[in-house]
Amino acid sequence: MSGLQVRALSVSHGAIQALRGVSFSVEVGELAAVIGSNGAGKTTLLRALSGLNRPSSGSAQWNECEMLGERPDALVRRGISHVSEGKSVIPELSVKENLVLGGIWRSNKGDTNAAIAEVVELFPILGQRMSQSADTLSGGERQMLAIGRALVSRPKLLLLDEPSLGLAPLIIEQIFATIDQLRRKLGLTVVLVEQNAMSALEIADTGIIINLGEVVAFGKASELIDDPALRAAYLGY
Amino acid sequence: MQKLLETLLIGVSTGSIYALMSLALVLVWRSTRVVNFAQAGQAMLSTYIGFEIASRSEIFWLGLACAITAGALLGAGVDFFFMRVLFKHAVSGPAVVVAPVIATLGLLGLIRSIVGLIWGGEFKSIEAPASKDGFTIGQTTIPFSALNLLIITTVSLILITLAIIFQRTNLGLSLRASAYAPEIAQLAGIKTGRTRTIGWAIAGGVGGVAGMLVTSYNFLSPYSLDLLLVFGFIAAVIGGLESMVGSVIGALTLGIGLTFILNYVGTSLVFIGGFAVLVVVLLLKPDGIMARGKVRRA
Numbered sequence: 001m002s003g004l005q006v007r008a009l010s011v012s013h014g015a016i017q018a019l020r021g022v023s024f025s026v027e028v029g030e031l032a033a034v035i036g037s038n039g040a041g042k043t044t045l046l047r048a049l050s051g052l053n054r055p056s057s058g059s060a061q062w063n064e065c066e067m068l069g070e071r072p073d074a075l076v077r078r079g080i081s082h083v084s085e086g087k088s089v090i091p092e093l094s095v096k097e098n099l100v101l102g103g104i105w106r107s108n109k110g111d112t113n114a115a116i117a118e119v120v121e122l123f124p125i126l127g128q129r130m131s132q133s134a135d136t137l138s139g140g141e142r143q144m145l146a147i148g149r150a151l152v153s154r155p156k157l158l159l160l161d162e163p164s165l166g167l168a169p170l171i172i173e174q175i176f177a178t179i180d181q182l183r184r185k186l187g188l189t190v191v192l193v194e195q196n197a198m199s200a201l202e203i204a205d206t207g208i209i210i211n212l213g214e215v216v217a218f219g220k221a222s223e224l225i226d227d228p229a230l231r232a233a234y235l236g237y
Numbered sequence: 238m239q240k241l242l243e244t245l246l247i248g249v250s251t252g253s254i255y256a257l258m259s260l261a262l263v264l265v266w267r268s269t270r271v272v273n274f275a276q277a278g279q280a281m282l283s284t285y286i287g288f289e290i291a292s293r294s295e296i297f298w299l300g301l302a303c304a305i306t307a308g309a310l311l312g313a314g315v316d317f318f319f320m321r322v323l324f325k326h327a328v329s330g331p332a333v334v335v336a337p338v339i340a341t342l343g344l345l346g347l348i349r350s351i352v353g354l355i356w357g358g359e360f361k362s363i364e365a366p367a368s369k370d371g372f373t374i375g376q377t378t379i380p381f382s383a384l385n386l387l388i389i390t391t392v393s394l395i396l397i398t399l400a401i402i403f404q405r406t407n408l409g410l411s412l413r414a415s416a417y418a419p420e421i422a423q424l425a426g427i428k429t430g431r432t433r434t435i436g437w438a439i440a441g442g443v444g445g446v447a448g449m450l451v452t453s454y455n456f457l458s459p460y461s462l463d464l465l466l467v468f469g470f471i472a473a474v475i476g477g478l479e480s481m482v483g484s485v486i487g488a489l490t491l492g493i494g495l496t497f498i499l500n501y502v503g504t505s506l507v508f509i510g511g512f513a514v515l516v517v518v519l520l521l522k523p524d525g526i527m528a529r530g531k532v533r534r535a
Contacts, residue, residue, distance in 0.1 A: 050424065052420065052423070052424075071423075072423045072424050072426075073423060073426045073427060073428050073429075076424070076425065076426035077426060081424070082424050083424075084420065084421065084424060088418075088421050088424070089421075090414055090417050090418045090421055090422075092413070092417045093410075093413065093414065093417070097410055097414075100407075100410060101410060101414055101421075101422070101425045101427075102425055102426075104407055104410060104411060104414075104425060104426060104427060105425070105426030105427065109407075149425065153425070153426060
């Protein structure tokens with residue numbers, strides 16, 4: 001079984017169980033949207049997958065290799081990149097430095113420079129701002145930079161945590177369109193965590209709806225959108 | 238006019254040594270959130286090792302190289318064997334804030350005792366690498382000596398090297414990223430634990446240089462670097478504790494300020510003067526002189 005296989009994943013924060021036996025799978029090249037309200041456990045799920053927190057039980061395999069128990073820096077080397085919540089760029093560094101950071105684990109600087117050139121082709125606005133400090137960017141540009149930084153590592157599996165957070169509706173639309181384009185262009189497998197259910201499901205192949213740390217629905221995104229019960233209960237429209 | 242210029246030059250020379258200590262403290266604070274009081278001890282032990290080599294070989298620079306190496310190894314060792322273990326056990330609550338401070342103070346005491354056991358408490362001196370006699374211009378001799386000039390040059394070279402490492406290399410970028418945003422650094426693939434230890438090693442090496450330079454015009458004892466720690470810390474706070482550039486500017490300000498007090502007011506007020514400079518700066522700019530909005534700078 002290639003792709004991402006998550007089985008019975010549980011995570012506790014002290015006495016609170018944030019995730020209880022979460023299982024789902026994402027095939028290579030697919031985009032899976034993880035939908036749920038605030039505090040449902042979406043971010044916890046991504047942090048467990050990228051090695052930022054330690055699950056209490058369960059397994060997660062990427063192309064038949066176990067991910068859980070590995071540190072984030074080891075997972076990056078295996079092609080798994082996580083863009084954490086809230087425009088994860090380092091404002092003290094320049095745009096260029098933020099991008100270089102994405103390939104800093106490589107010993108070959110040439111690969112990183114080539115990857116940066118590709119990212120700049122995808123996000124031309126970043127090319128014009130290379131020497132500026134990242135805190136001078138707008139919210140949308142920061143999000144592009146955060147995604148761009150992850151792309152410099154040339155990931156196979158991209159974990160995106162709420163890329164729409166704090167952005168204006170028009171910019172959100174752009175970001176989702178961009179994510180859709182680049183994952184097709186680069187053949188990426190994407191796990192997209194979102195509160196913005198409708199926009200996320202529209203570009204997704206599969207949808208995973210999480211509530212109170214459990215998966216309440218898992219299926220084709222188009223079917224989830226059309227399910228009246230789910231719409232009323234979790235999608236809020 | 239001449240006295241003013243002399244005071245300024247001596248001030249820069251004194252301040253440049255403070256800059257090294259202050260830089261060492263800032264490097265550790267940025268990456269680990271610990272004010273490393275043991276830095277004085279680490280620098281002292283490194284200086285004793287440098288002193289031993291310098292007096293046996295009669296080559297100051299060989300002693301300096303050994304002090305840098307010893308300082309770097311000590312710094313890395315303190316992070317690896319003390320701080321990592323400490324942070325593994327103290328995860329939350331007041332212990333996280335207090336435990337490292339107590340630990341570094343304890344370590345300072347420990348290193349002092351070890352040094353006392355090996356070298357004894359008496360004052361030692363290192364043969365200075367340049368003349369301590371002031372330059373003579375025309376008829377007058379000024380207090381600024383070849384040794385002062387050498388100190389300024391050495392510190393400048395070290396600062397330039399550090400600036401190149403931090404601004405131009407991947408190691409420097411890793412160090413900055415890990416200090417500013419450890420989680421993002423980790424997600425970018427940086428081994429943040431290892432990077433932090435390297436930061437401690439750099440700080441330790443820099444502290445070793447500070448110890449050797451102070452000792453070159455002074456004497457060495459298990460307590461002789463305490464004042465350097467105090468002034469280095471004041472300089473770091475003046476610079477805002479986060480900024481390396483700020484720590485250097487803070488140290489030069491302090492060095493010049495103290496030399497002015499020494500030359501124009503009196504010797505007895507120098508120690509108090511250090512705190513007076515700190516209070517004035519904190520009243521005017523509570524986040525240090527480099528504070529600019531919320532964003533930290535390299």
